[in-house]
Amino acid sequence: MGASQTRTxxxxxxxxxxxxxxxxxxxxxxQRFQHLSGNEEKISRENLDxxxxxxNNPIKKQIIEAFFDKRNQHQEEVGFxxxxxxxxxxxxxxxxxxxxxxxxxxxxxxxRKEKLRFLFNMHDTDNDGTITLxxxxxxxxxxxxxxGAIDQEAAKAIADAAMxxxxxxxxxxxxxxxxxxxxxxxxxxxxxxxxxxxxRMHIRFLGVDxxxxxxxxxxx
Amino acid sequence: xAVLRPARRSSAxxxxxxxxxxxxLFLPAASASRDFAPADNETWRNPARSTQEEVPHHxxxxxxxxxxxxxxxxxxxxxxxxxxxxxxxLLALLMKLAFHIIPRVSHVVPxxxxxxxxxxxxxxxxxxxxxxxxxxxxxLFFFYLxxxxxxxxxxxxxxxxFTENMGTILMFAVVxxxxxxxxxxxxxxxxxxxxxxxxxxxxxxxxLLFGSIISAVDPVSVLSLFEEIHINELLHILVFGESxxxxxxxxxLYHLLKEFSHAGxxxxxxxxxxxxxxxxxxLGGVLVGIIYGVLGAFTSRFTSHSRVIEPLFVFLYSYMAYxxxxxxxxxxxxxxxxxxxxxxxxxxxxxxxxxxxxxxxFLKMWSSVSETLMFIFLGVATVEGPHEWNWTFVIFTxxxxxxxxxxGVVGLTAIxxxxxxxxxxxxxxxIVAYGGLRGAIAFSLGFLLTDNxxxxxxxxxxxxxxxxxxxxxxxxxxxxxxxxxxxxxxxxKGSINEEIHTxxxxxxxxxIEGICGxxxxxxxKDKLNRFNKSYLKKWLISGNRSTEPQLIxxxxxxxxxxxxxxxxxxxxxxxPRVSSTASMQNIQPKxxxxxxxxxxxxxxxxxxxxxMLRANLQNTKQRLRSYSRHDxxxxxxxxxxxxxxxxxxxxxxxxxxxxxxxxxxxxQETPSVRKVWFGPAGFHL
Numbered sequence: 001m002g003a004s005q006t007r008t009x010x011x012x013x014x015x016x017x018x019x020x021x022x023x024x025x026x027x028x029x030x031q032r033f034q035h036l037s038g039n040e041e042k043i044s045r046e047n048l049d050x051x052x053x054x055x056n057n058p059i060k061k062q063i064i065e066a067f068f069d070k071r072n073q074h075q076e077e078v079g080f081x082x083x084x085x086x087x088x089x090x091x092x093x094x095x096x097x098x099x100x101x102x103x104x105x106x107x108x109x110x111x112r113k114e115k116l117r118f119l120f121n122m123h124d125t126d127n128d129g130t131i132t133l134x135x136x137x138x139x140x141x142x143x144x145x146x147x148g149a150i151d152q153e154a155a156k157a158i159a160d161a162a163m164x165x166x167x168x169x170x171x172x173x174x175x176x177x178x179x180x181x182x183x184x185x186x187x188x189x190x191x192x193x194x195x196x197x198x199x200r201m202h203i204r205f206l207g208v209d210x211x212x213x214x215x216x217x218x219x220x
Numbered sequence: 221x222a223v224l225r226p227a228r229r230s231s232a233x234x235x236x237x238x239x240x241x242x243x244x245l246f247l248p249a250a251s252a253s254r255d256f257a258p259a260d261n262e263t264w265r266n267p268a269r270s271t272q273e274e275v276p277h278h279x280x281x282x283x284x285x286x287x288x289x290x291x292x293x294x295x296x297x298x299x300x301x302x303x304x305x306x307x308x309x310l311l312a313l314l315m316k317l318a319f320h321i322i323p324r325v326s327h328v329v330p331x332x333x334x335x336x337x338x339x340x341x342x343x344x345x346x347x348x349x350x351x352x353x354x355x356x357x358x359x360l361f362f363f364y365l366x367x368x369x370x371x372x373x374x375x376x377x378x379x380x381x382f383t384e385n386m387g388t389i390l391m392f393a394v395v396x397x398x399x400x401x402x403x404x405x406x407x408x409x410x411x412x413x414x415x416x417x418x419x420x421x422x423x424x425x426x427x428l429l430f431g432s433i434i435s436a437v438d439p440v441s442v443l444s445l446f447e448e449i450h451i452n453e454l455l456h457i458l459v460f461g462e463s464x465x466x467x468x469x470x471x472x473l474y475h476l477l478k479e480f481s482h483a484g485x486x487x488x489x490x491x492x493x494x495x496x497x498x499x500x501x502x503l504g505g506v507l508v509g510i511i512y513g514v515l516g517a518f519t520s521r522f523t524s525h526s527r528v529i530e531p532l533f534v535f536l537y538s539y540m541a542y543x544x545x546x547x548x549x550x551x552x553x554x555x556x557x558x559x560x561x562x563x564x565x566x567x568x569x570x571x572x573x574x575x576x577x578x579x580x581x582f583l584k585m586w587s588s589v590s591e592t593l594m595f596i597f598l599g600v601a602t603v604e605g606p607h608e609w610n611w612t613f614v615i616f617t618x619x620x621x622x623x624x625x626x627x628g629v630v631g632l633t634a635i636x637x638x639x640x641x642x643x644x645x646x647x648x649x650x651i652v653a654y655g656g657l658r659g660a661i662a663f664s665l666g667f668l669l670t671d672n673x674x675x676x677x678x679x680x681x682x683x684x685x686x687x688x689x690x691x692x693x694x695x696x697x698x699x700x701x702x703x704x705x706x707x708x709x710x711x712x713k714g715s716i717n718e719e720i721h722t723x724x725x726x727x728x729x730x731x732i733e734g735i736c737g738x739x740x741x742x743x744x745k746d747k748l749n750r751f752n753k754s755y756l757k758k759w760l761i762s763g764n765r766s767t768e769p770q771l772i773x774x775x776x777x778x779x780x781x782x783x784x785x786x787x788x789x790x791x792x793x794x795x796p797r798v799s800s801t802a803s804m805q806n807i808q809p810k811x812x813x814x815x816x817x818x819x820x821x822x823x824x825x826x827x828x829x830x831x832m833l834r835a836n837l838q839n840t841k842q843r844l845r846s847y848s849r850h851d852x853x854x855x856x857x858x859x860x861x862x863x864x865x866x867x868x869x870x871x872x873x874x875x876x877x878x879x880x881x882x883x884x885x886x887x888q889e890t891p892s893v894r895k896v897w898f899g900p901a902g903f904h905l
Contacts, residue, residue, distance in 0.1 A: 032737045053734030063731040096732055098641040143723055144769050158775050162716045191717045194710060199642045203733050204740050
């Protein structure tokens with residue numbers, strides 16, 4: 001027991017260095033991973049699909065796909081996994097870490113870029129580096145999908161208006177015959193500049209230096 | 221504003237001169253009012269009474285000879301009360317006008333300071349003329365002056381930052397105020413024990429009472445100041461939220477300590493009851509507000525046939541909520557805020573656009589008048605006295621208030637930062653501590669104290685603290701904010717992309733929390749949203765608006781706003797997005813056949829749209845989306861429009877308007893004009 005424990009701790013340490021989580025958090029997330037995968041080494045899409053909390057989420061499919069997207073692993077690969085291991089799971093989760101107080105301005109900018117890149121990958125499903133009008137339309141449709149009977153036309157109109165806004169802010173002077181291919185990553189960054197992603201796109205991971213609700217530290 | 225035309229500049233001192241003359245003329249009449257206080261003044265009543273006595277006397281005489289029919293008579297008593305009230309309000313508003321004509325002063329000095337100075341001047345004039353000033357009546361303050369300001373604040377409260385920072389705000393409001401009250405009370409008592417200060421008569425309970433009055437941050441002063449410095453949203457909502465929520469603490473502490481200082485001693489049972497009382501007061505107040513808010517929302521569902529009275533429902537239900545809470549000694553402020561917050565989303569979905577505008581402007585107008593009057597009265601009451609000045613007490617109080625505020629904020633932030641994800645930096649802490657202004661509420665509470673020898677002492681100290689915070693902190697916070705390079709409020713232009721992604725983020729984060737398996741912030745927010753959608757909206761919103769998703773209503777609102785702006789702005793130079801020539805054509809993928817005929821809207825709706833756009837051609841006031849009370853209506857065409865130019869612009873607008881609606885008529889299509897498309901979810905006029 002002792003030897004394997006130090007080995008897992010060693011693994012945890014390397015993961016911590018890679019993703020920026022603390023050891024406590026990694027331990028918690030590993031427990032959750034085991035729970036989701038039924039104590040297997042890898043999880044597949046079906047495991048995530050069956051989570052009851054996700055049932056009512058309009059963008060469930062996109063979220064699940066994001067876990068299996070190779071682009072989110074920061075290793076310059078493209079395509080999709082069939083199954084992912086704990087390390088890939090953790091890598092995707094690391095996009096949702098909050099900024100710390102000691103971060104410099106550059107680190108905050110880098111974090112913001114990383115999070116925006118995650119969002120961009122979620123929209124850009126065919127991985128051509130731009131979000132085309134069709135892809136954006138699909139995003140809006142999915143968002144409105146759980147809100148009862150919506151009009152296809154309404155979703156289209158919203159997506160069109162949004163696209164027009166991106167075009168007019170980023171490429172102000174377009175002749176009548178120019179064609180705006182799609183939203184590139186730079187334009188995407190520009191249009192969402194006001195949202196301050198690094199402070200908004202995060203969730204609270206248990207076991208941080210925040211005093212958690214659990215009484216006593218875990219001794220496992 | 222920096223460049224005044226020469227004619228204007230010379231008229232500014234002239235204008236103020238005229239107003240001072242008006243002041244002097246009307247003041248002797250106005251100052252004779254006893255209507256704000258129950259006290260009587262013999263000299264004014266007696267002539268009236270004597271004339272009344274004379275009249276029957278006259279009548280007995282008139283049987284002898286007939287009195288001539290009075291062609292012109294003077295009867296001031298008849299209209300005195302409304303006359304004087306109107307005069308005071310007019311005076312206050314003229315002063316406000318004067319400040320904005322003299323731009324140099326209003327840049328440096330915040331408006332609250334200027335108004336207090338005016339009050340001091342008026343009070344000084346009244347005293348010099350040796351009349352009695354209107355006595356500051358706490359009832360007037362709490363029932364008429366305070367509710368409009370709080371309703372305005374509550375109705376337009378930005379919900380998202382408020383709920384996101386709720387924990388922090390509550391910590392500051394409850395724990396911070398308690399700390400302030402006890403620390404100030406305790407140290408002041410300690411000082412009173414020192415023989416040299418000659419303050420032996422002050423006992424501990426009175427000191428604690430004094431501490432509880434002076435400890436609370438005042439929403440009116442904070443609102444008035446922070447509106448001018450345009451600080452970033454987080455700090456604004458922290459200080460402002462704290463000032464609103466600490467009312468419950470203040471109410472409980474004040475009543476508790478007042479009872480105790482009468483009784484003379486306090487037991488453990490009393491202390492426990494005090495804690496229970498706090499929960500009852502705050503939660504009870506919120507409950508009362510929610511009840512009235514739901515009632516108001518429900519009523520607004522049925523007002524589609526009498527649009528004109530819609531705004532009244534909002535105002536009356538809110539005022540009733542405030543008064544009902546006061547009946548039970550619950551926190552009226554919290555009730556008012558809860559009512560406004562609950563009512564707003566449903567009411568706005570139900571009422572017409574004009575009613576919405578009416579509500580917004582009436583609230584701003586009333587709260588503006590109230591605030592002005594409040595500061596002026598504060599100045600007048602200061603001069604009026606009675607004062608008891610004790611150097612040690614006053615100086616020490618001011619100093620201790622500052623110290624306790626700083627200590628409180630720093631200490632609490634150290635604890636809060638352990639729970640917050642986005643921590644508060646030292647700069648943030650400084651602004652929160654520095655922005656804790658005291659104001660008229662503290663003064664009114666002090667005024668309500670029973671008359672004993674300590675009341676005047678306390679009142680003097682309270683006034684000094686108020687003056688110090690409002691003047692010194694108010695004037696220096698703006699340069700400090702710039703010096704420390706605190707983040708300012710970013711001007712948001714309502715982008716549809718931001719709205720889409722805000723909603724996308726909400727769902728994404730809820731989903732990730734679901735995957736992580738713990739029920740966090742987003743989970744509960746999502747649950748609340750779903751509850752709202754399935755039950756509340758069906759009950760409280762009329763028609764098919766109840767099922768409209770938020771994204772679509774946002775989109776419709778934006779489109780309408782842009783349509784208005786396009787029609788109203790007239791010349792092309794004033795168009796906000798003039799630089800872009802991008803249009804739908806640039807976006808549509810070329811493979812698809814160019815869709816000429818967009819799905820058309822029904823004829824009747826088209827008529828509606830035309831009518832509305834045409835009606836707006838007649839009045840060209842631009843609608844600003846701003847919370848600030850200081851700049852409401854900027855009319856682009858007001859100053860220098862001649863009839864001819866206006867008519868030319870109308871023709872141009874008519875032409876543009878006809879392109880605006882996608883009517884498959886025999887008009888030429890100009891491809892460079894942006895085609896806007898109103899969705900079928902509709903919008904209400």
